[in-house]
Amino acid sequence: MKRRTFLATSIASGAALGMGAESRSAEKADKPEKAPYKRISCEEAFSTPEIVAELKRVAGGVPSMSSGPIAGPFMPALLDIGEGRIQTMDRDGVDIQVLSLTSPGVQNFDPATAVSLMRATNDRLAEAIRKYPARFAGLAVIAPQDPVASAKELERAVESLGIKGGIINSHTRGEYLDDPKFWPIFEAAQALNVPIYIHPREPSSGLASELTMPGFTVGWGFGVETGSHALRLIASGVFDKYPMLRIVLGHMGETLPFVIDRIDNRFQWESKLFGKPKIERLPSEYLKNNFVVTTSGMNYRAPLMATIAQIGVDRVMFAADYPMEVQADAVREMEAMPLSMQDKWKVWETNARKVFAI
Amino acid sequence: MKRRTFLATSIASGAALGMGAESRSAEKADKPEKAPYKRISCEEAFSTPEIVAELKRVAGGVPSMSSGPIAGPFMPALLDIGEGRIQTMDRDGVDIQVLSLTSPGVQNFDPATAVSLMRATNDRLAEAIRKYPARFAGLAVIAPQDPVASAKELERAVESLGIKGGIINSHTRGEYLDDPKFWPIFEAAQALNVPIYIHPREPSSGLASELTMPGFTVGWGFGVETGSHALRLIASGVFDKYPMLRIVLGHMGETLPFVIDRIDNRFQWESKLFGKPKIERLPSEYLKNNFVVTTSGMNYRAPLMATIAQIGVDRVMFAADYPMEVQADAVREMEAMPLSMQDKWKVWETNARKVFAI
Numbered sequence: 036m037k038r039r040t041f042l043a044t045s046i047a048s049g050a051a052l053g054m055g056a057e058s059r060s061a062e063k064a065d066k067p068e069k070a071p072y073k074r075i076s077c078e079e080a081f082s083t084p085e086i087v088a089e090l091k092r093v094a095g096g097v098p099s100m101s102s103g104p105i106a107g108p109f110m111p112a113l114l115d116i117g118e119g120r121i122q123t124m125d126r127d128g129v130d131i132q133v134l135s136l137t138s139p140g141v142q143n144f145d146p147a148t149a150v151s152l153m154r155a156t157n158d159r160l161a162e163a164i165r166k167y168p169a170r171f172a173g174l175a176v177i178a179p180q181d182p183v184a185s186a187k188e189l190e191r192a193v194e195s196l197g198i199k200g201g202i203i204n205s206h207t208r209g210e211y212l213d214d215p216k217f218w219p220i221f222e223a224a225q226a227l228n229v230p231i232y233i234h235p236r237e238p239s240s241g242l243a244s245e246l247t248m249p250g251f252t253v254g255w256g257f258g259v260e261t262g263s264h265a266l267r268l269i270a271s272g273v274f275d276k277y278p279m280l281r282i283v284l285g286h287m288g289e290t291l292p293f294v295i296d297r298i299d300n301r302f303q304w305e306s307k308l309f310g311k312p313k314i315e316r317l318p319s320e321y322l323k324n325n326f327v328v329t330t331s332g333m334n335y336r337a338p339l340m341a342t343i344a345q346i347g348v349d350r351v352m353f354a355a356d357y358p359m360e361v362q363a364d365a366v367r368e369m370e371a372m373p374l375s376m377q378d379k380w381k382v383w384e385t386n387a388r389k390v391f392a393i
Numbered sequence: 394m395k396r397r398t399f400l401a402t403s404i405a406s407g408a409a410l411g412m413g414a415e416s417r418s419a420e421k422a423d424k425p426e427k428a429p430y431k432r433i434s435c436e437e438a439f440s441t442p443e444i445v446a447e448l449k450r451v452a453g454g455v456p457s458m459s460s461g462p463i464a465g466p467f468m469p470a471l472l473d474i475g476e477g478r479i480q481t482m483d484r485d486g487v488d489i490q491v492l493s494l495t496s497p498g499v500q501n502f503d504p505a506t507a508v509s510l511m512r513a514t515n516d517r518l519a520e521a522i523r524k525y526p527a528r529f530a531g532l533a534v535i536a537p538q539d540p541v542a543s544a545k546e547l548e549r550a551v552e553s554l555g556i557k558g559g560i561i562n563s564h565t566r567g568e569y570l571d572d573p574k575f576w577p578i579f580e581a582a583q584a585l586n587v588p589i590y591i592h593p594r595e596p597s598s599g600l601a602s603e604l605t606m607p608g609f610t611v612g613w614g615f616g617v618e619t620g621s622h623a624l625r626l627i628a629s630g631v632f633d634k635y636p637m638l639r640i641v642l643g644h645m646g647e648t649l650p651f652v653i654d655r656i657d658n659r660f661q662w663e664s665k666l667f668g669k670p671k672i673e674r675l676p677s678e679y680l681k682n683n684f685v686v687t688t689s690g691m692n693y694r695a696p697l698m699a700t701i702a703q704i705g706v707d708r709v710m711f712a713a714d715y716p717m718e719v720q721a722d723a724v725r726e727m728e729a730m731p732l733s734m735q736d737k738w739k740v741w742e743t744n745a746r747k748v749f750a751i
Contacts, residue, residue, distance in 0.1 A: 302612060
């Protein structure tokens with residue numbers, strides 16, 4: 036680390052936490068040890084003033100769960116994809132953040148606005164990456180409202196802007212990606228050899244009445260929404276049509292690694308009795324071949340070890356979910372996992388380098 | 394084992410599998426080894442001709458997911474709570490089954506029919522237990538349509554019939570147990586010091602449109618339905634009102650042990666932003682104090698080890714989910730788990746003895 040950056044970091048973090056000189060040095064001692072690997076963090080959110088303005092407009096001035104984290108205290112950190120963010124990364128021991136527009140992306144907007152803001156936001160993202168090419172990578176905004184324009188934009192983002200894949204925040208106005216009308220996006224992703232990250236958002240209206248539970252909507256409802264979405268994709272046959280398609284799920288696979296054996300078991304039984312979706316393999320085979328997961332918001336030991344046991348350490352990548360989670364805690368928690376150096380290296384760095392071609 | 398039973402078992406199982414003399418002895422070798430503990434299996438289903446008739450009548454002659462397993466090939470095994478079932482238990486190495494009326498119980502019926510069939514079925518259950526007191530225990534049918542009658546019936550079942558607790562199959566005509574109108578049932582359960590088992594069923598109408606996915610409805614949809622129900626109970630404050638209330642969840646806690654850290658984390662955050670349910674403790678504290686889980690349909694290593702790590706081995710009990718699952722496989726899978734003898738003893742026997750006072 037250059038001396039200038041080091042000083043700026045110490046001052047910034049000390050100031051943010053209201054610390055004096057003594058605590059600054061204590062905090063320095065807490066900093067994760069230097070590691071042979073780079074720490075890459077795969078689900079890290081940002082926003083832009085234009086997106087925030089349109090989210091507010093659509094919400095009629097009343098930010099809610101469907102406006103995403105703009106309802107929270109995260110706005111200053113979300114809007115900073117420059118020096119301030121780099122300083123938090125230095126402070127917390129994160130080498131590279133893979134940036135993505137915070138949930139729900141442009142998916143609440145009318146199609147024309149969504150397409151226009153998709154392009155503008157990808158340009159903004161590319162600009163941030165150009166400024167800090169060793170510290171940032173990015174996932175492209177997608178506007179599923181217009182699948183053809185989105186496929187073209189994904190191509191532009193990957194080929195002209197150096198972006199590493201795309202991100203979609205679960206349903207788009209109640210519609211899911213198992214509908215083949217959305218598949219031009221997947222066709223493009225496979226052709227470009229880039230992954231699509233399916234990120235959570237609030238449950239669609241069918242689910243919302245039961246899963247919007249004050250205090251539990253994000254921890255449970257968002258995960259159910261997104262895990263259901265992943266299973267719909269498996270059931271749709273999209274992975275038979277695009278066998279090289281790679282999907283990224285956050286939050287340790289949205290509980291799917293925990294239940295996948297039972298899903299296989301009941302899939303076989305239910306298929307016999309009620310007719311089965313026309314797919315060629317067992318659900319778990321798609322999970323183990325077409326999906327990778329990140330640890331965003333789930334840097335906890337038991338689910339990590341279960342997930343590695345179920346889908347293999349080659350399919351797990353670190354994420355903090357900055358700024359909605361405390362990045363320093365996430366780093367510390369992952370560093371404390373009982374993994375071999377080889378496995379840590381994979382989870383911290385090499386898996387992400389392969390998946391996102393970083 | 395008595396010689397007569399042993400012979401009958403060998404013949405029954407050999408015949409069922411279409412085996413000759415050689416395979417019978419191979420099969421004998423496969424039988425789980427004699428263990429110092431008794432094997433108690435905690436979520437084992439039965440039905441009665443009266444229940445089946447009413448389920449068929451309500452379904453208009455078209456059995457579906459909402460009729461429960463009567464749509465499947467399980468009927469003969471469900472209707473047998475006598476010698477035939479004992480023989481499968483001997484063959485598979487299960488010492489005691491805790492019996493419960495198969496999902497959805499009486500919860501689809503009009504209140505008067507539900508109450509009447511609740512009582513009749515509990516009498517039937519008690520009769521089976523009286524005939525095989527060393528092999529069967531039972532959970533009482535409950536008709537949440539009439540909470541007061543159900544509370545009285547639970548008292549009768551426990552005090553007069555020797556039944557060990559009650560079972561409720563998630564929602565009752567779309568209503569959940571977080572509604573205080575149902576709480577007389579919980580008040581009775583606490584007063585009687587018996588647990589309530591919350592068993593899965595098909596998702597309620599709000600959830601159904603998204604979670605009824607051919608091939609995935611049971612493995613995923615039923616679990617989401619039931620896990621959501623458990624979180625609603627936590628959010629309702631029922632465990633602050635009845636702190637000694639014990640709830641049993643099947644299927645390894647319906648994924649809650651996997652996500653509970655994240656639920657705690659987001660609960661604290663979401664509560665700050667949007668207002669929190671009026672409960673006194675963190676969600677995980679209720680999970681670890683008021684819930685026990687069984688392994689029904691989830692006798693798989695990674696989720697078992699994660700669950701033990703999260704909520705402790707004292708809160709995990711074996712279940713096969715007979716006859717919807719292959720009992721012999723469930724026993725073999727649990728016997729193969731990398732647990733100490735002491736922990737095996739707990740999961741197989743002593744935890745169930747404590748929870749159900751067997």
